[in-house]
Amino acid sequence: MDVKTLCLGVLSLGDASGYEIRKMFEEGPFAHFHQASYGSIYPALSKLLDAGHVTCTVKAQDGRPDKKVYAMTDAGLNQFRTALFKIPGADKFRSETLFMLFFADQLDDGHLAEIYDAYTAQYRFFVEKIRALDNTGLSRGRKFVRGFGLATYEGALRYMEDNRDHFLASAKGEGWRDMEALLECMEAETQDINKALAGGDK
Amino acid sequence: MDVKTLCLGVLSLGDASGYEIRKMFEEGPFAHFHQASYGSIYPALSKLLDAGHVTCTVKAQDGRPDKKVYAMTDAGLNQFRTALFKIPGADKFRSETLFMLFFADQLDDGHLAEIYDAYTAQYRFFVEKIRALDNTGLSRGRKFVRGFGLATYEGALRYMEDNRDHFLASAKGEGWRDMEALLECMEAETQDINKALAGGDK
């Protein structure tokens, strides 16, 4: 799913400028499951304009720079609905923090605790913020992703709170498995995946 | 965190080829919170070799193509530990499925149910697979990320199972908020974030 489609999605909710679209991915309702930067949004809007999927109106503002407000056309809506009808690609989760915590034994104790507590605080903040959101009057899709995010963050937060002291206190180097063991593990998983897919999933 | 650092992390667990490193991100212990493709791994290994952070030994195999086995040097280990001491960047989660489900009202009912059930099945599969993992003898870091992943997936799965029927059955277009309302919402969130960060978090 490219940024053009993401922009069309945002514009299906109402007219917006590139700056506003970016805010939707930075702090808005999409922030927790998608992101896009200026460097991809502005070129995407140019392409959408060329293709006739959006229109552009320059609006002068007092006390602020001019704004280019984009609006979706019928062709754009069709394009968006076509994209929505495809099979979605797999989720992609990237966490530098979890990668670091994986290598806890290589880290200094103070730094490890610092990272752990900052990560916990972040999740606690997200949970509180999403809980505080008023979900009356929202579309079912918006309600669903809100609940989904809350449920996952709550699961993660509870785990981190429950396991903090034991994790930070447990001994370094206990139980060390080598590369061969990891690769064997993986082979077993591969077979499972193949079996599951052959069984009819996805 | 660039792919060079990710490769060093894998190599800190034992010697490996580019192909094997890729498997670690595709199906191995890192699969659920990081990914890297050949197109980034092979160039990264070349750069690490030039920098003296790894060594390379070509190994002939019977019945299989030759293998380039990479091993971390002392300089490489130092480099990796330096990278681990930095403040980790923010998590990045991207889900095309959640983006589509956000726009549930734009989707055909059959397709919506299909996407929902496939997504649920995927999470159920992950939960079962991680539960089945033998965690005895693993390092505390490995144990932690396993538990973390399980807790988040369980939270998401429970939510999807509990809300399926209500979500799919609820009426289209109920409660429609416009762009202005979304942007107002965001402004409130921004202030919260600033307050929280000023308060000492992270």
Place this chain on the structure above:
DNA sequence: TCGATATATATCATTCTGATATATGGGGGC
């Protein structure tokens, strides 16, 4: 008055993805 922050658009080097190319060998189906 100075610096920081917010609004707003735009560009670009670097990086990463996803696809493709190349080569070998094993296993299953017919």
Place this chain on the structure above:
DNA sequence: GCCCCCATATATCAGAATGATATATATCGA
């Protein structure tokens, strides 16, 4: 026996995205 698919293994590349930077204006607090 033959064909096709899959797994192993390395490498490259077009296209896309990131993160940083440049530019300009206005507000707010110190």
